[in-house]
Amino acid sequence: WSALAQTKTIKPNEPCKHIVLYYHDILFNGTNVANATSAKAANATKLGDFNFGMLVVFDDPITEDHHLLSPPIARAQGFYFYDMKDTYNAWFAYTLLFNSSEHKGTLNIMGADMMGEETRDLSVVGGTGDFFMARGIATFRTDTFQALL
Amino acid sequence: WSALAQTKTIKPNEPCKHIVLYYHDILFNGTNVANATSAKAANATKLGDFNFGMLVVFDDPITEDHHLLSPPIARAQGFYFYDMKDTYNAWFAYTLLFNSSEHKGTLNIMGADMMGEETRDLSVVGGTGDFFMARGIATFRTDTFQALL
Amino acid sequence: WSALAQTKTIKPNEPCKHIVLYYHDILFNGTNVANATSAKAANATKLGDFNFGMLVVFDDPITEDHHLLSPPIARAQGFYFYDMKDTYNAWFAYTLLFNSSEHKGTLNIMGADMMGEETRDLSVVGGTGDFFMARGIATFRTDTFQALL
Numbered sequence: 001w002s003a004l005a006q007t008k009t010i011k012p013n014e015p016c017k018h019i020v021l022y023y024h025d026i027l028f029n030g031t032n033v034a035n036a037t038s039a040k041a042a043n044a045t046k047l048g049d050f051n052f053g054m055l056v057v058f059d060d061p062i063t064e065d066h067h068l069l070s071p072p073i074a075r076a077q078g079f080y081f082y083d084m085k086d087t088y089n090a091w092f093a094y095t096l097l098f099n100s101s102e103h104k105g106t107l108n109i110m111g112a113d114m115m116g117e118e119t120r121d122l123s124v125v126g127g128t129g130d131f132f133m134a135r136g137i138a139t140f141r142t143d144t145f146q147a148l149l
Numbered sequence: 150w151s152a153l154a155q156t157k158t159i160k161p162n163e164p165c166k167h168i169v170l171y172y173h174d175i176l177f178n179g180t181n182v183a184n185a186t187s188a189k190a191a192n193a194t195k196l197g198d199f200n201f202g203m204l205v206v207f208d209d210p211i212t213e214d215h216h217l218l219s220p221p222i223a224r225a226q227g228f229y230f231y232d233m234k235d236t237y238n239a240w241f242a243y244t245l246l247f248n249s250s251e252h253k254g255t256l257n258i259m260g261a262d263m264m265g266e267e268t269r270d271l272s273v274v275g276g277t278g279d280f281f282m283a284r285g286i287a288t289f290r291t292d293t294f295q296a297l298l
Numbered sequence: 299w300s301a302l303a304q305t306k307t308i309k310p311n312e313p314c315k316h317i318v319l320y321y322h323d324i325l326f327n328g329t330n331v332a333n334a335t336s337a338k339a340a341n342a343t344k345l346g347d348f349n350f351g352m353l354v355v356f357d358d359p360i361t362e363d364h365h366l367l368s369p370p371i372a373r374a375q376g377f378y379f380y381d382m383k384d385t386y387n388a389w390f391a392y393t394l395l396f397n398s399s400e401h402k403g404t405l406n407i408m409g410a411d412m413m414g415e416e417t418r419d420l421s422v423v424g425g426t427g428d429f430f431m432a433r434g435i436a437t438f439r440t441d442t443f444q445a446l447l
Contacts, residue, residue, distance in 0.1 A: 028345040033383065039343040041351035041379065042204070045188040047177040053190035053206045055340070057351045057381050057389075077381050077389055077410050081190065083208050083226050085182065091206075091226055093242060093391060095410035108409050108421040111257050111277070112226050112244035123257040123275025126421025128409070128435055137277055191353070194337040196326040202339035202355045230339065232357050232375050234331065240355075240375055242391060260406050260426070261375050261393035272406045272424025286426055 048085025055081040074098045105129020197234025204230040223247045254278020346383025353379040403427020
């Protein structure tokens with residue numbers, strides 16, 4: 001997927017911060033080492049037809065617009081897996097790593113990605129560096145989606 | 150397992166909220182697609198005799214009483230794995246998804262499940278929707294337990 | 299690895315707490331059941347040469363100094379995986395379990411471990427027992443490192 005994620009982080013005694021980010025994910029297919037940003041660590045089980053149990057580890061570039069080739073302002077490192085037997089649905093835990101002139105530090109995020117909903121809220125559960133003690137919400141919205149596998 | 154989990158969430162400037170929930174988990178055995186709510190994504194290793202490293206992805210119905218067939222008021226989506234070589238012990242990360250007239254939103258939970266203890270506390274690390282910015286404790290207590298595998 | 303982790307937890311309305319801990323990790327190689335503290339739950343993929351996707355479950359003793367045989371004051375239970383194709387880099391989620399006269403309770407931690415940096419900050423996202431509602435930072439610093447596999 002290539003997803004738009006809208007991150008709202010709220011710090012005590014500070015105004016809310018709001019960042020819009022674009023994720024770019026290309027799954028390793030066995031030959032695309034140069035382009036791939038993620039790979040299957042565990043195969044899907046036979047529970048249903050929607051990849052239940054398939055576990056993907058990723059290291060995705062993050063840009064400020066939806067162009068894959070724009071300069072990345074962060075990386076998203078973590079994993080997701082599919083976890084419904086009657087539709088595509090995923091669960092994520094990952095870190096956003098910022099290392100730009102604007103932001104240095106990380107945001108740690110986890111939660112369910114109910115892929116059938118137009119927007120899905122995950123939790124920002126912590127942060128480091130510029131994002132020390134951050135908490136809040138990361139809202140996923142799918143921008144373009146080229147292929148599941 | 151079918152476990153009783155007691156969730157205490159504490160919001161800043163609001164009184165504590167306390168919810169009692171029952172989880173129902175049925176592991177996929179290769180043929181019970183209709184009933185199974187979880188499946189092995191990675192097999193146990195040979196480190197000890199207690200399934201060390203076995204990883205299970207789940208999508209479990211949650212009820213307000215301990216009857217499996219009561220109407221679910223939420224789902225628990227996430228994973229656990231076994232991680233001790235000399236006894237059964239597990240580690241969980243998952244999302245409680247509420248979509249009822251009473252509650253809409255999610256709670257994100259992680260922590261160790263020291264299965265030998267009568268009650269075990271995990272952390273509620275975040276929430277969304279009605280549970281925005283929630284934090285607190287999820288206490289596991291095993292209600293009935295029919296078979297490990 | 300055998301890593302030094304420095305844990306800073308900050309509780310609302312309380313002074314900061316600061317704990318220095320040493321992790322001792324010995325990966326299961328198929329025969330060292332007695333000594334091993336961790337095992338591969340999923341093998342590395344072929345995306346790059348740095349174990350991308352390799353998933354390790356651990357139950358590591360934690361000591362107050364860097365001697366492996368010092369009495370453990372806690373355990374670290376959780377998992378990590380490698381997630382970069384052009385260098386070693388890992389992502390962790392785990393629980394520190396304290397059960398000593400000094401501390402009883404858990405700290406839950408997640409985040410990226412950018413192994414190339416001298417120190418790396420992960421998030422303390424929650425706690426239980428003596429660490430109820432704890433939040434903060436866990437700083438990793440590699441002390442000694444004997445072999446990756």
